[in-house]
Amino acid sequence: MHPYPFAYRRATSVDEALQLLASEDDPKLLAGGQSLLPVMKLRFAQPGTLIDISEIADLRGVSLDGDTLTIGALTTHHDLESDPLVAKHAPVLLEAAHVIGDQQVRNRGTIGGALVHADPAADYPAGVLALDATIVARGSNGEREIPISEFFQGFMTTALEPDELVTAIRIPAPGEATGSNYQKLANPASGYAIVGIAAVVTKAEDGTIASLRLGLTGVGEMPYRATAVEDALVGQEPTGDAIRAAAKKAVEGIEPLDDLHAPADYRRKVACNLTRRAIINALDTLQA
Amino acid sequence: MAESTKVTVSTTVNGSPVTAEVEPRTLLVHLIRDSLGLTGTHTGCETGQCGACTVLLDGKAVKSCMVLGVQAEGHEITTIEGLAPRGELHPIQHAFWEHHGLQCGFCTPGMVLSSLALLDENPDPDDDAIRHGIEGNICRCTGYNSILESVHDAAKRIQRGDQPEPISADESPRSA
Numbered sequence: 001m002h003p004y005p006f007a008y009r010r011a012t013s014v015d016e017a018l019q020l021l022a023s024e025d026d027p028k029l030l031a032g033g034q035s036l037l038p039v040m041k042l043r044f045a046q047p048g049t050l051i052d053i054s055e056i057a058d059l060r061g062v063s064l065d066g067d068t069l070t071i072g073a074l075t076t077h078h079d080l081e082s083d084p085l086v087a088k089h090a091p092v093l094l095e096a097a098h099v100i101g102d103q104q105v106r107n108r109g110t111i112g113g114a115l116v117h118a119d120p121a122a123d124y125p126a127g128v129l130a131l132d133a134t135i136v137a138r139g140s141n142g143e144r145e146i147p148i149s150e151f152f153q154g155f156m157t158t159a160l161e162p163d164e165l166v167t168a169i170r171i172p173a174p175g176e177a178t179g180s181n182y183q184k185l186a187n188p189a190s191g192y193a194i195v196g197i198a199a200v201v202t203k204a205e206d207g208t209i210a211s212l213r214l215g216l217t218g219v220g221e222m223p224y225r226a227t228a229v230e231d232a233l234v235g236q237e238p239t240g241d242a243i244r245a246a247a248k249k250a251v252e253g254i255e256p257l258d259d260l261h262a263p264a265d266y267r268r269k270v271a272c273n274l275t276r277r278a279i280i281n282a283l284d285t286l287q288a
Numbered sequence: 289m290a291e292s293t294k295v296t297v298s299t300t301v302n303g304s305p306v307t308a309e310v311e312p313r314t315l316l317v318h319l320i321r322d323s324l325g326l327t328g329t330h331t332g333c334e335t336g337q338c339g340a341c342t343v344l345l346d347g348k349a350v351k352s353c354m355v356l357g358v359q360a361e362g363h364e365i366t367t368i369e370g371l372a373p374r375g376e377l378h379p380i381q382h383a384f385w386e387h388h389g390l391q392c393g394f395c396t397p398g399m400v401l402s403s404l405a406l407l408d409e410n411p412d413p414d415d416d417a418i419r420h421g422i423e424g425n426i427c428r429c430t431g432y433n434s435i436l437e438s439v440h441d442a443a444k445r446i447q448r449g450d451q452p453e454p455i456s457a458d459e460s461p462r463s464a
Contacts, residue, residue, distance in 0.1 A: 001315075001334040001353070008295065008312035008358050030356075037354050038336050041315075050312065052359060078348075102424025103402065104339060107348040108355065189337075 003040035007049040014138055014167060017053050021163055022140060024049035029165055031074055031113035034105045059112070059167055062086055069171040073112025078103070080111060089173040090131055091285075092180035092198045096123040099184055101191050112166040118156045118222070120257070121192035125152060125223035127182060129215030130198035133171045139164035155221040178202050179286030183274040185218075187261055193218035194262045195270045197226075197250075199278035203286060209233050212279070219271045220254040228252040229275060238283055247276035299360040301326070302370030310357045316350075317341040319357035320367060328368035328397050332426075339425035342398035343367050349405040351424070368397035371404070372452035379445035379452070380404055380438075389438030391429035399425045403439050412443055 009024065011017035021027050026048030030036060033054070039045045053059070059074040062083045069089045071080065080086055081097040100106055100114070100123050114124050115135065128148050135146040140163045151159050160166065184196040196217040204210040212233050214226040228249035236242050251268045258264035294309045301324060308323035320329050320343065332340030334353045341352040344366035371378035377385060380400050390396045399422060406413060406421030413421065418439045419432075427435060 003313045005311065005313055008356070010358075010361070033356070033359075034336070034354055037315075037356070041335065041353075050356075052356075054359065102339070103406070103421050104342060104349050104351045104354070104424040105336075107345075107405075108350050 001041045003037070004043060004046045006040075006047055008052065009049060010052040010055060013056060014053075014058065014165065017051055017056065017165060018138065018140065018163070020049070020051045021165070024051065027051050029053050032076060032109040033113075034101065034109035035113065035117045035119065053165065054110075064089065064173060067173045069173045071111055071169045071171070073166045073168055074110045075112075077101075077106035077109050077111070077114075081106065090127070090171050092130060092182050092200060093124065093127040093171075095180075095182035096127045096184075096196070096198065099123060099182075099186065099191075111169060115151070115169070116158055116160055116166055118152060118158050119192070120155060120221055120223065121187075121194070121196075121218040122223075123182075123184065123193055123196055123217065126193075126196045126198040126215035126217040128169060128171075129223055129225050130180070130200040130213045131171045131174075131215075132213060133169050135160075135166055136168040136170060137161075137164040137166050143167070145170070149225070152222045152224075157222075174200070174202070177286065179282040179284070181278045181281035181285060183278040183281070185270050185274065195219055195267060195274055197271070197274045197278045199275075199282040201279065201282045201286065203238070203283075207237065208235055209238050214250070214275060214278070216250065216254075216271060216275075219251060219256050219267055221257065224254060226250045226252075226275060229279075233279070238279075240280075243276055243279050247272050247279065250275040295358060297358055297361050299362065300364045302366060308357065312356065312358050314357040315353050316343070316345075316355040316357045316360055316365075317352035319360065320352060320365070323357075326367050326369050330394055330397055332394065332398075337426065338395070338398075339402065339422075340395050340398045342401045342425060344401055344405055347405065347408060349402045349424070366401070366404075368400060371400070376452040376454050378404075379450040380407070380442040382450070382453070383442035383445055384435075384438040385455075387434050387438040387441055389430065389435045390427075395425055395427045395429075399427065399435060403442060406439070407443055407446055411447060413439070 028047030030050045030052045059072045077097040133148045180200045185194045198215040200213045202210045212230045217223040229246045232246035250271045256264040256267040330340040332338035336354045343352045402422045
């Protein structure tokens with residue numbers, strides 16, 4: 001299986017990658033390649049030039065600056081799932097990384113690549129939505145920050161401009177009193193999420209839910225926040241009944257995907273059930 | 289249509305420096321098999337599903353059908369041929385042989401390399417860790433239980449310092 005022919009350029013810095021993006025014919029950035037190369041082998045994509053950014057060391061690794069966790073765009077899923085800072089400050093992302101694809105894919109695939117590919121069944125989008133992340137991009141007009149709420153724009157479509165590349169993902173490092181959980185029903189063949197749900201929760205001193213963010217992937221044509229569930233629970237006592245009732249709103253306003261693996265009605269039911277489970281488990285991690 | 293001129297790739301395979309002339313679109317698995325003649329790396333599905341083409345890239349397991357040959361430039365590749373000299377078995381191969389961790393053998397080179405990478409990071413994995421580590425390698429013969437046993441035994445062999453060694457005549461299945 002061969003892709004269509006293309007020219008190959010290896011960039012060693014972000015500046016060089018941006019120059020090549022501007023000058024090469026029909027360019028495409030290659031990060032870990034675990035989504036792009038299969039798509040090219042199937043000949044769904046036919047870039048003129050592949051700009052290999054996988055060797056740009058500056059874009060790899062995790063750091064904590066004050067209360068902001070910065071994850072380099074080229075941090076692999078495996079590096080991320082083994083990182084102590086991620087384990088401490090964004091464990092829900094570690095849970096997601098742990099169940100992406102398989103070991104070989106986790107060794108090579110990157111968080112930036114996965115987010116810009118924006119597969120509607122990818123795992124990270126649920127986590128970055130629930131963590132209220134910010135995408136940092138650089139382009140010919142310099143650097144800009146894209147709130148995650150504006151990043152996903154449709155089926156495999158993001159707010160990234162053609163002359164931009166993602167350099168990092170910034171996450172507000174939540175305090176100690178934050179609980180989180182990722183729930184996933186995986187397609188047994190592909191490993192992609194039929195439904196994936198990340199929950200991030202905090203409680204007030206009186207025991208009511210102070211904040212709740214729920215990111216859902218696999219359900220609709222793009223990942224989304226289940227704001228109807230969040231609104232129903234914030235300020236409330238987290239009783240089993242309250243959570244069960246609120247979780248039924250997980251697919252409110254969304255037209256669920258419908259395919260032979262999971263008809264729309266099944267997806268809706270799984271999404272509601274896993275939402276309930278994710279909230280309960282996230283609250284449990286708070287008490288632990 | 290883009291150019292398809294060949295480029296020179298310089299890399300290290302099983303400890304030896306090699307160069308190959310390939311098109312940018314040539315997958316690493318084809319560079320290894322066709323340019324270098326190392327056919328121990330198998331092409332199963334070529335779509336990234338089966339893991340038969342697994343090799344180590346700088347010590348990490350990758351599917352060589354999901355990496356371009358040109359991306360090996362300046363890196364170190366380990367294939368199944370690099371584990372033990374001809375006629376000898378690496379401790380992992382020995383464990384697979386002993387515990388019937390294979391039947392047809394098609395998935396075995398990839399399975400052994402995934403096991404090697406796993407044991408390198410986690411010298412004493414439990415069942416869950418082994419299943420997680422080799423989940424990218426599909427075997428249609430064994431049902432995986434004998435592979436789990438093989439990897440557990442391989443961990444013991446490596447921990448006690450076993451080296452690659454020839455199969456002795458009394459171990460050979462033909463003598464049974």
